[in-house]
Amino acid sequence: xxxxxxxxxxxxxxxxxxxxxxxxxxxxxxxxxxxxxxxxxxxxxxxxxxxxxxxxxxxxxxxxxxxxxxxxxxxxxxxxxxxxxxxxxxxxxxxxxxxxxxxxxxxxxxxxxxxxxxxxxxxxxxxxxxxxxxxxxxxxxxxxxxxxxxxxxxxxxxxxxxxxxxxxxxxxxxxxxxxxxxxxxxxxxxxxxxxxxxxxxxxxxxxxxxxxxxxxxxxxxxxxxxxxxxxxxxxxxxxxxxxxxxxxxxxxxxxxxxxxxxxxxxxxxxxxxxxxxxxxxxxxxxxxxxxxxxxxxxxxxxxxxxxxxxxxxxxxxxxxxxxxxxxxxxxxxxxxxxxxxxxxxxxxxxxxxxxxxxxxxxxxxxxxxxxxxxxxxxxxxxxxxxxxxxxxxxxxxxxxxxxxxxxxxxxxxxxxxxxxxxxxxxxxxxxxxxxxxxxxxxxxxxxxxxxxxxxxxxxxxxxxxxxxxxxxxxxxxxxxxxxxxxxxxxxxxxxxxxxxxxxxxxxxxxxxxxxxxxxxxxxxxxxxxxxxxxxxxxxxxxxxxxxxxxxxxxxxxxxxxxxxxxxxxxxxxxxxxxxxxxxxxxxxxxxx
Numbered sequence: 001x002x003x004x005x006x007x008x009x010x011x012x013x014x015x016x017x018x019x020x021x022x023x024x025x026x027x028x029x030x031x032x033x034x035x036x037x038x039x040x041x042x043x044x045x046x047x048x049x050x051x052x053x054x055x056x057x058x059x060x061x062x063x064x065x066x067x068x069x070x071x072x073x074x075x076x077x078x079x080x081x082x083x084x085x086x087x088x089x090x091x092x093x094x095x096x097x098x099x100x101x102x103x104x105x106x107x108x109x110x111x112x113x114x115x116x117x118x119x120x121x122x123x124x125x126x127x128x129x130x131x132x133x134x135x136x137x138x139x140x141x142x143x144x145x146x147x148x149x150x151x152x153x154x155x156x157x158x159x160x161x162x163x164x165x166x167x168x169x170x171x172x173x174x175x176x177x178x179x180x181x182x183x184x185x186x187x188x189x190x191x192x193x194x195x196x197x198x199x200x201x202x203x204x205x206x207x208x209x210x211x212x213x214x215x216x217x218x219x220x221x222x223x224x225x226x227x228x229x230x231x232x233x234x235x236x237x238x239x240x241x242x243x244x245x246x247x248x249x250x251x252x253x254x255x256x257x258x259x260x261x262x263x264x265x266x267x268x269x270x271x272x273x274x275x276x277x278x279x280x281x282x283x284x285x286x287x288x289x290x291x292x293x294x295x296x297x298x299x300x301x302x303x304x305x306x307x308x309x310x311x312x313x314x315x316x317x318x319x320x321x322x323x324x325x326x327x328x329x330x331x332x333x334x335x336x337x338x339x340x341x342x343x344x345x346x347x348x349x350x351x352x353x354x355x356x357x358x359x360x361x362x363x364x365x366x367x368x369x370x371x372x373x374x375x376x377x378x379x380x381x382x383x384x385x386x387x388x389x390x391x392x393x394x395x396x397x398x399x400x401x402x403x404x405x406x407x408x409x410x411x412x413x414x415x416x417x418x419x420x421x422x423x424x425x426x427x428x429x430x431x432x433x434x435x436x437x438x439x440x441x442x443x444x445x446x447x448x449x450x451x452x453x454x455x456x457x458x459x460x461x462x463x464x465x466x467x468x469x470x471x472x473x474x475x476x477x478x479x480x481x482x483x484x485x486x487x488x489x490x491x492x493x494x495x496x497x498x499x500x501x502x503x504x505x506x507x508x509x510x511x512x513x514x515x516x517x518x519x520x521x522x523x524x525x526x527x528x529x530x531x532x533x534x535x536x537x538x539x540x541x542x543x544x545x546x547x548x549x550x551x552x553x554x555x556x557x558x559x560x561x562x563x564x565x566x567x568x569x570x571x572x573x574x575x576x577x578x579x580x581x582x583x584x585x586x587x588x589x590x591x592x
Contacts, residue, residue: 034065036108044112072097089121142189144297156291164291195236205260304376308383344368344461401582423453437515442576451567473580479573489555
């Protein structure tokens, strides 16, 4: 009985299922030069296969010597071998073309049979693989897939017959710099078995296929080629072969899952296919196995997660904290590759095992941010918690030099970095290497239409300026005579209210474009005038160097401004050799 297909959805070319001997580029035979058969000798025997949808095809042509037998089955699939099995699950008329090529390059091509299929294999529309790939009959717009760019092995290569990961396994975003790969996508529709590659006009392809006439304006980028290419929609099918599943792609132009490796016969073995992941391997045009891993567009994969566990051990060990990961969740196929602990007062501690418990002892009182960076197979994420140490460690012995030290000379010495806020700060060549500043590099400050743009140097957590012995800050300045350079001390713990307890001094540049020493002595310098607000007036100090609230363990940032309050136009100057009171060091962490 004829099963007439009436739902009106499926009308395109289909790929095929074929079996038999593993095809070789040329069948074995006499190595002497041979010639293809004539058209009259090009015949084939076609018999019904295991069911109404499969057909056994055998070439009857006799050929001596080395030769290649290729079948175009009329449904978008091309297979090789003397004997093949073709699969036609939908009604249609299919011309089967046989081509025999010999070792001297000569060939004969002929349509040897025509298959008229009147039956419909409805089982393909309930197959899990068909539904996972395309969304099935309930999703007429199809399902769109992209490279799983955050996964290890989303691309790879290995020897033929392998899973394609032995020689190279692309790390997360390994090809991000190419710019023409991770935004490409391929859509599979059950309607007509239509496959559409969207590449925004450019594709990323292997070097050995870059010269294809369909590609143009190619150039090398990270070992492979970016090419101009406008793909046309093609067709897809999933076929079973020797107990394995294969995705076959074909069309009037090249068709591939994002990255073209010139897959033999457009065939990709399906290693894994479910609702949210597709893993493929193909025999590339170079004879190697190429690996792909794709996910649905817009799908957010479950990722490694954890919480930060901070335990205060101060009751038994002064100022000591233990830090570890808690509630760790590692989805199948993912991993934690390393963990970095930063206690906010010294060098980070790297633990290769995510189960490590890291202990740390703070020597000085202060507020510290503990930060843990977890490096997983799909990227990094950060956890943090703030701890407050109320007293110095019993073993802490102040070590404060009674002299000024260099904070940053922008050439060799850097206690910590100098950054810009609402202004630009960059390290540049010294505009004039003359006395008193012959250093090679200096800092350049630039602000445009910004009243309070400032260069700032913030001490790491736990560090504070001590103004009790030395209260002078100095730097070299180079700019326009009359410009005002302000230097201000603040406590960043105050956030947006830091101005209330800040202290500032100014220096006016004396001469145009020559190096001068700007000195800021905070002895006798008061905080901001808050007398207008009785509630804030208690914060005022007449001399920050003698007021115990501010003279030590308080200020942690230096801010430098040019012509503060003037927000019109561009203002710029050079500065160098930023120095001031000595700042103490701190003890490091240990892993147990």
